Amino acid sequence: MPKFSKNYVMNIRYANLLIIECLILLSLSALLSPALSQDKLVIELDKPSHIKMPIVIPDFIASEPSSVSGRDLASVIRNDLTMTGLFQVVEPQSGLPVGDKPDFESWSATGAQVAIIGRFQSRGNDMQIDLRCYDVALKRLEVGKKYTGQISDHRRMVHMFGDRVMEKLTGTPGCFTTKIAFVAEGGAKEIYSMDYDGFNTYQVTNNRSINMSPEWEPNGKGLIFTSYMHRNPDLWLMNLASLQSIPISARPGINASGRYSPDGGLIALSLSFKGSPNIFIINTQGQIINRLTEGRGNDISPSWAPDGGQIAYVSDQAGTPQIYIRPSGGGRAKRLTLNGNYNTDPDWAPKGDLIAFTSRIEGKFQVCTMKTDGSDLKVLTNQGSNQDPAWSPDGRMLTFVSNRDGKKRIYIMDSRGQLQVPVSRIAGKAPAWSRHSR
Amino acid sequence: MTRVGIKDTASTSMLVSSMLLHLSAIVCVILFSGSLMKNKKIDPETVTHIKLVDSAPGPSALDQIVTAPTSESRIPTEEEFMEAPVLSDITDQKRETLNPKAIAQPEIIKANKRKRTAKKLETPEKSETKPKPPKTKAEAKKKEDPKDFLEKRLAAIRKDIQDKKSGADKGAKENKLSGRQGDVGNSDEVLNRWIGGLKRRINSHWSILGDTSNNISTVLSVQLDDNGILKKAVVDESSGDRSFDLSAMRAVMLASPFPPMPNEVKEKIRGSGGLALKFTPKGLQ
Numbered sequence: 001m002p003k004f005s006k007n008y009v010m011n012i013r014y015a016n017l018l019i020i021e022c023l024i025l026l027s028l029s030a031l032l033s034p035a036l037s038q039d040k041l042v043i044e045l046d047k048p049s050h051i052k053m054p055i056v057i058p059d060f061i062a063s064e065p066s067s068v069s070g071r072d073l074a075s076v077i078r079n080d081l082t083m084t085g086l087f088q089v090v091e092p093q094s095g096l097p098v099g100d101k102p103d104f105e106s107w108s109a110t111g112a113q114v115a116i117i118g119r120f121q122s123r124g125n126d127m128q129i130d131l132r133c134y135d136v137a138l139k140r141l142e143v144g145k146k147y148t149g150q151i152s153d154h155r156r157m158v159h160m161f162g163d164r165v166m167e168k169l170t171g172t173p174g175c176f177t178t179k180i181a182f183v184a185e186g187g188a189k190e191i192y193s194m195d196y197d198g199f200n201t202y203q204v205t206n207n208r209s210i211n212m213s214p215e216w217e218p219n220g221k222g223l224i225f226t227s228y229m230h231r232n233p234d235l236w237l238m239n240l241a242s243l244q245s246i247p248i249s250a251r252p253g254i255n256a257s258g259r260y261s262p263d264g265g266l267i268a269l270s271l272s273f274k275g276s277p278n279i280f281i282i283n284t285q286g287q288i289i290n291r292l293t294e295g296r297g298n299d300i301s302p303s304w305a306p307d308g309g310q311i312a313y314v315s316d317q318a319g320t321p322q323i324y325i326r327p328s329g330g331g332r333a334k335r336l337t338l339n340g341n342y343n344t345d346p347d348w349a350p351k352g353d354l355i356a357f358t359s360r361i362e363g364k365f366q367v368c369t370m371k372t373d374g375s376d377l378k379v380l381t382n383q384g385s386n387q388d389p390a391w392s393p394d395g396r397m398l399t400f401v402s403n404r405d406g407k408k409r410i411y412i413m414d415s416r417g418q419l420q421v422p423v424s425r426i427a428g429k430a431p432a433w434s435r436h437s438r
Numbered sequence: 439m440t441r442v443g444i445k446d447t448a449s450t451s452m453l454v455s456s457m458l459l460h461l462s463a464i465v466c467v468i469l470f471s472g473s474l475m476k477n478k479k480i481d482p483e484t485v486t487h488i489k490l491v492d493s494a495p496g497p498s499a500l501d502q503i504v505t506a507p508t509s510e511s512r513i514p515t516e517e518e519f520m521e522a523p524v525l526s527d528i529t530d531q532k533r534e535t536l537n538p539k540a541i542a543q544p545e546i547i548k549a550n551k552r553k554r555t556a557k558k559l560e561t562p563e564k565s566e567t568k569p570k571p572p573k574t575k576a577e578a579k580k581k582e583d584p585k586d587f588l589e590k591r592l593a594a595i596r597k598d599i600q601d602k603k604s605g606a607d608k609g610a611k612e613n614k615l616s617g618r619q620g621d622v623g624n625s626d627e628v629l630n631r632w633i634g635g636l637k638r639r640i641n642s643h644w645s646i647l648g649d650t651s652n653n654i655s656t657v658l659s660v661q662l663d664d665n666g667i668l669k670k671a672v673v674d675e676s677s678g679d680r681s682f683d684l685s686a687m688r689a690v691m692l693a694s695p696f697p698p699m700p701n702e703v704k705e706k707i708r709g710s711g712g713l714a715l716k717f718t719p720k721g722l723q
Contacts, residue, residue: 039714040710040712041713042714045715046720047644048644049641049642049644085649113688113692137688138687146516160516170681171680396649
């Protein structure tokens with residue numbers, strides 16, 4: 001009996017211990033449970049109130065009297081950033097405190113999230129511009145640059161800073177130092193070049209012939225274009241430094257709408273030496289590498305995908321001009337435009353997702369975009385006739401031709417078409433946007 | 439002998455099971471030690487200071503976002519600024535704004551004291567003192583903290599409140615209401631109202647680039663003090679798009695101060711292990 005009872009007591013003791021341990025474990029798991037079952041309290045936000053970043057750019061400050069005004073200098077970058085459609089320049093443009101130290105409180109009071117402050121001085125023909133871009137919300141300097149150059153380059157210096165600001169704030173460098181080439185309308189059809197915003201226009205060709213369809217060399221050093229200099233529409237390359245032209249393709253019939261491949265090694269163009277115009281690929285010496293299209297239809301206006309893998313072009317093989325795409329190495333064509341009886345001038349966006357083109361809608365030409373499968377058609381213009389779209393190298397703007405104010409002029413717009421402004425000082429058509437800043 | 443034998447057999451079986459239990463307990467503790475540590479931090483004595491963001495990846499992620507990359511390809515006529523004063527000034531200010539150490543510590547002490555006294559007193563008083571608009575508290579803080587920066591910051595806060603009354607005032611009003619209701623016990627409603635106020639304030643300051651993809655999201659961990667003033671914000675999960683991450687960061691910085699936090703909200707956040715804001719541009723179009 002005593003044996004048994006002692007054992008019994010021991011068992012009870014251990015059982016008690018076990019119970020206590022169980023309790024400890026339970027309480028441990030109770031402690032653990034909230035941490036295991038619950039994450040942070042997450043609040044979802046999905047309604048930004050601005051899709052344009054408010055930015056304040058006070059007139060630049062001159063440290064001594066200068067022939068260039070601080071207002072003009074500031075307006076260069078105000079215009080640059082506004083044209084991207086990503087920024088809203090807020091008031092005031094003058095009167096803000098712009099001391100030696102950033103005054104984030106005053107700048108923030110304007111509602112701006114970013115501020116650009118410029119100071120400059122000029123001596124003789126030389127100029128120095130100090131530019132700073134501040135993040136007003138995070139209270140820090142984002143970009144600070146000092147530019148030195150000639151006074152005549154003052155716009156370019158500010159554009160250069162604009163490119164840096166875009167790179168810093170959006171991850172993609174701006175294209176404010178790029179140029180647009182175009183064919184002048186009117187008497188002589190000469191090729192001109194201008195800054196993307198229409199300043200510094202100069203005449204490139206002077207052959208008193210008909211010149212068409214310019215395209216920039218990817219390195220920006222030259223232009224290819226079709227010219228009747230030798231009474232046949234041949235493809236020419238002009239070196240912009242020497243202004244010397246050499247023929248690239250002078251086959252019988254048309255040698256038209258040459259477009260460089262993304263790596264610059266090949267040129268897609270429309271050749272008709274075998275009958276009706278077809279798309280061919282040649283090298284930069286003019287030798288044929290590949291014939292892309294065949295048949296009796298007219299195939300014109302090639303445009304490379306940014307990866308070089310496909311080419312969009314126009315063909316009237318189905319009776320009306322429509323846009324097709326085809327692998328650049330050869331393969332089956334796919335028709336992209338199914339609506340309307342006139343769709344031309346395809347230009348593949350640098351990001352590869354969209355193709356801009358001209359479509360005739362209710363008797364007028366309009367600039368449109370679509371995805372590369374032909375879906376998601378967007379009509380970007382609605383005043384006058386609008387044609388010949390070409391993307392900016394950063395894909396944030398388009399240039400095109402419009403006759404909305406009476407004569408054909410070169411316009412630019414943001415990629416959504418919200419802002420559309422004329423930039424060429426003279427009448428023109430067939431704009432081509434340079435890939436590199438020059 | 440036999441007794442001992444019996445005792446031994448009994449005890450070994452018990453010991454084995456006990457050892458197993460101990461072992462499993464140790465394994466549990468090792469496995470979830472991180473969570474345990476977190477829980478240990480939430481001590482009822484120090485509840486008023488809510489450390490919402492203590493996870494290790496936070497600050498480093500913030501550093502990645504905040505530190506400006508220095509590499510720039512230079513072209514002949516372009517030079518980087520080498521003006522140290524401007525840069526260092528900005529970085530200092532940034533640190534003060536983002537880093538809780540400078541501002542937060544005095545607040546913690548103050549908040550603790552207040553909370554404790556409030557606990558000892560009747561609850562109605564607590565609920566009345568809590569939801570006071572941030573301005574009054576901010577003024578009190580100003581007297582306690584002589585730092586120039588804080589004064590500047592407060593001036594900005596006041597300006598902000600005047601400029602964008604909608605968010606803060608609504609928030610404050612809501613909090614007054616919620617404070618009372620909170621005592622009644624409808625904590626979900628209080629929480630939802632506070633969240634609504636916070637969302638309105640952030641959205642009104644949130645500006646994104648028009649061409650942002652709407653399939654991305656950024657998660658920020660934020661730490662607020664009792665008055666709703668932002669003490670710390672770090673990118674927990676980057677969207678991969680730096681400009682979008684920064685847009686979220688700017689929105690949070692500009693939106694502070696938020697509506698003061700009612701007790702229900704504080705407890706909810708504490709119980710959840712922190713407060714996170716998930717930004718997606720889905721609401722566009």
